[in-house]
Structures are given as structure tokens and as C-alpha cells.
Amino acid sequence: MVTISEKIKEIQDEMSRTQINKATEYHLGLLKGKLAKYRRMLLDPDSSSSQGSKGQGFEVSKSGDARVCLIGYPSVGKSSFLSKVTKTQSAAAAYEFTTLTSVPGVLHYEGAEIQIVDLPGIIKGASEGKGRGRQVVSTAKTADLILMVLDATKGPDQRENLERELEAIGIRLNKSKPEITIKYKQSGGIKLISLNPPSHLDEKLVSSILKEYRIHNADVTLKDKDVTVDDLIDVINEKHVVYTPCLYVYNKIDAVSLEEVDRIAREPNTTVMSCEMELSIEDVVEEIWYRLDLLRLYTKRRNARPDFSEPLVVRNQSTIEDVCNSIHKDLKDNFKYALVWGSSSKFGVAPQKCGLNHLVHDQDVVTIVTK
Structure with missing residues (x-):
């Protein structure tokens, strides 16, 4: 019997083999719809699928005025940062996988109590349940702000890979909900409504994707003509997708040149620090307060x-x-x-x-x- 993970792998392989052009848009759109459905079945603890194993959360009660989740690969400095800004002493060491469960602490700032949760280091494939991927997912989706802690001495792949993992599990970083509304009906089929001709969708593609989710009667209204297949799939799966602000924090700036620090700090939604040297930690805290709004x-x-x-x-x-x-x-x-x-x-x-x-x-x- 083919497992959900194997089905996901088959779809990913087919997508990688398919050239992206106008002629393949419809086929790729259907594959994206199937991929999102299987990922939801694999990761969602409430999924009715017997093939997707249940993902248990870390049972960290949400408390205080807001929750910030620290996400990053092992040994980037998440535990050190938590220890610096709260009274919680999360295990910190110079080897990987120091944190094996989530560790909460409380940051007191401007009269607010901000819960900081240090999640276990994400590994490649977390979106498919590898490592402690399911547990990280269930907690990360409750965050009011994600602090992605990165290593300033490493290349851009670390950030891109983490973004890809979070995207796959339904966390949209620094994005707004797409301007698409779906009104479900008892009859009448699928109807696409748009003031201007859509750039990436048509009624045939919309109908096919909805039917993949067993939706056969609905009015789909596009308020923005540039919405994509991915946006439509997100709205269909709105109960499983969250739109969360993200602050990218590069640690270990003491180990790179001033020119590199300046380059990194100029990137959007980014700030820098050194936990070991205690540099710019207060700046990160101020930015957290600003982003929580x-x-x-x-x-x-x-x-x-x-x-x-x-x-x-x-x-x-x-x-x-x-x-x-x-x-x-x-x-x-x-x-x-x-x-x-x-x-x-x-x-x-x-x-x-x-x-x-x-x-x-x-x-x-x-x-x-x-x-």
C-alpha cells in the first residue's frame, strides 16, 4: 500500500520533471492541489487519514500578552538568546540538538509579558514529519511572531531551506491572506467571479482544484487579478494555513566582517546580534516589540x-x-x-x-x- 509520504515524493518528482510554461500551468496547478492535500493529511493531527501518524504538540500553554517562537537549525543560538532575555535557562552548548523539547520563557518588556518559546532545531524534511517536525509545526502555528535565528557565518541556503519547510507546513511568513473568497453552495457548480481577467487562474483550473477537495458547488471571487494557484489552495485550506510575521535574526556577527554584517542588516525584516559577545541583543528585543504591534x-x-x-x-x-x-x-x-x-x-x-x-x-x- 502506497503511503502518504510516498505519494508526496511521487508528486514532487513529477513537478521537478515538468517544465514550467503556459502549456503546463494547468497540470502543475493540479499537482500543487494534490500535494497540499497530502501534506495536510500527513501533518494535521485531526486528519482522518489512517496513514498519517498523529502529531503531538509539546503542550506548552500559551500565556502572557503574545507568543514568540524561536525557529532555526540546531546550534544557531536560540537557547542562548532565550537565556539572555528571560530568566529561563535553556540548555545551550556548542553541539547540535541541545534542545529536544520546547522551552518557554517570559520576556518582560514595556509592561508586557511576552512568551518566548525555544523550539527544537528543525532538520531538513521536518514538513514531512522527520525529526520532531510534527511537534514543531503544531506549536509554531500558534505564534504571534516567528523569530528565525540564523548563523551569520553560513550561506543563504539555511534561510531558504527553513522558509521552504515552513511554507510546506502552512506557515506564510510576512504575507497577507490572499484576496479570494469562496462561497459554498448546495448546487449550481463552480462559478469564477473577477472584475478583471485573472492572470494565473481560469474557471477550468479553479473547478479542477476545488473538486480535488470534493467541492463541487461554490462561487469563487477574485478581488486581485494576480492571485495564483498557491493562493487559491491556501484559501481552500484556510483552517490549516496561518499568516505570521517573521523577524530574521542573524547570530554570530562577531565571526564575520563588518562589511558582511552591514550587508545582512540591510535585508528586509532582518536584524543582527551576537549572543556570545552580548552585542545588539537589546536591539532584537526592541524589534520584537515593534513587530508584535x-x-x-x-x-x-x-x-x-x-x-x-x-x-x-x-x-x-x-x-x-x-x-x-x-x-x-x-x-x-x-x-x-x-x-x-x-x-x-x-x-x-x-x-x-x-x-x-x-x-x-x-x-x-x-x-x-x-x-
Whole structure:
């Protein structure tokens, strides 16, 4: 009996043999759809397939205001970085596979508690379950930010290979969700809707890929004419795909030239450090805070001064309703109105009376008035 891993290998071999041109677009699109389906069956713990072995997570409870996962090959400095920025002493040594399970720590910064999770070093083939690939996947998909720790003394292959592994398991780095909507129907077949002629998709290809997932009736709307087959497959598998910001951190900059450090540091979404020499670690922490895009709010009781000692930390684009939920799950049920001071108030220094839908800004002062 052919296993899922063998089916994946067969599809990958066929794709590598197929020349990429206009005539082969349809065939390659179907192969990509099959490949994504089999990878999901192999890695998803909830898959009904009996051939894909179940992947257990590391059972690290998500805590604090945000979660950052450290991902990288063995011996790049993940454990050393965790030990420098938290009170957790993750095992660190100059040999590979020091970390065999995930190790969480807490970074206290700007009043926020940021959970830092050091995952085991990823090896080639992790996306197919090799090493501890399944466990790494299940935890990495819960991250608010991925910190990809790389070795400044090594070539670009390390980054490209890690990106490929994460891409294969459904983690999209520094990308937004494709502008495609799928409305499922009871009948009527597949209908493709687009304001402009799509550059990479047509109704035949869309129908064939959907049928691979046993979807026979749906309206597919393309809001961007340049969306690709890969984008469509991601939207079909939206429950198994996450869009996560990523910061590339190159460690061991003390072992390369200043010219090389300057070149690396100029790459997008990239920063540099040396854990051994304790160089630029604070810069990395500042960049983590910036990438998480969190807001600090200060609460104020009526007829009292604001409490600036412990900010309430919420996500960007949070509303007063989100603030209520952060304080207590039942608070919004007794909500009457809120008073907000700060840049989100249209009255400047004077408070604005507002409802649950009001968007708060960083360092706003908030009073919640209940019934």
C-alpha cells in the first residue's frame, strides 16, 4: 500500500520533471492541489487519514500578552538568546540538538509579558514529519511572531531551506491572506467571479482544484487579478494555513566582517546580534516589540488618577469591547459607556464618551463605566 509520504515524493518528482510554461500551468496547478492535500493529511493531527501518524504538540500553554517562537537549525543560538532575555535557562552548548523539547520563557518588556518559546532545531524534511517536525509545526502555528535565528557565518541556503519547510507546513511568513473568497453552495457548480481577467487562474483550473477537495458547488471571487494557484489552495485550506510575521535574526556577527554584517542588516525584516559577545541583543528585543504591534493602555477609576504602574496590553486595532474582555469576561455584559483620554479621543486632552466599537490607541487612558 502506497503511503502518504510516498505519494508526496511521487508528486514532487513529477513537478521537478515538468517544465514550467503556459502549456503546463494547468497540470502543475493540479499537482500543487494534490500535494497540499497530502501534506495536510500527513501533518494535521485531526486528519482522518489512517496513514498519517498523529502529531503531538509539546503542550506548552500559551500565556502572557503574545507568543514568540524561536525557529532555526540546531546550534544557531536560540537557547542562548532565550537565556539572555528571560530568566529561563535553556540548555545551550556548542553541539547540535541541545534542545529536544520546547522551552518557554517570559520576556518582560514595556509592561508586557511576552512568551518566548525555544523550539527544537528543525532538520531538513521536518514538513514531512522527520525529526520532531510534527511537534514543531503544531506549536509554531500558534505564534504571534516567528523569530528565525540564523548563523551569520553560513550561506543563504539555511534561510531558504527553513522558509521552504515552513511554507510546506502552512506557515506564510510576512504575507497577507490572499484576496479570494469562496462561497459554498448546495448546487449550481463552480462559478469564477473577477472584475478583471485573472492572470494565473481560469474557471477550468479553479473547478479542477476545488473538486480535488470534493467541492463541487461554490462561487469563487477574485478581488486581485494576480492571485495564483498557491493562493487559491491556501484559501481552500484556510483552517490549516496561518499568516505570521517573521523577524530574521542573524547570530554570530562577531565571526564575520563588518562589511558582511552591514550587508545582512540591510535585508528586509532582518536584524543582527551576537549572543556570545552580548552585542545588539537589546536591539532584537526592541524589534520584537515593534513587530508584535501591541498597545499599552492605562486604566482609571472614576474620580481617581490613572494607574501608570501596570499597563493593560492589547493587540493593535483593539476596541473597547476587546479591552473589556481583557479585564474580565463578564464586564461587557454590564457595560454602560467608556471614557477615553489620548490620541484616539477626538477631544484631545478631554475625555471622549464612547461605546464598545471605539478603537483605542497606544497609551490611551480608559475608564469603563458599568450599569
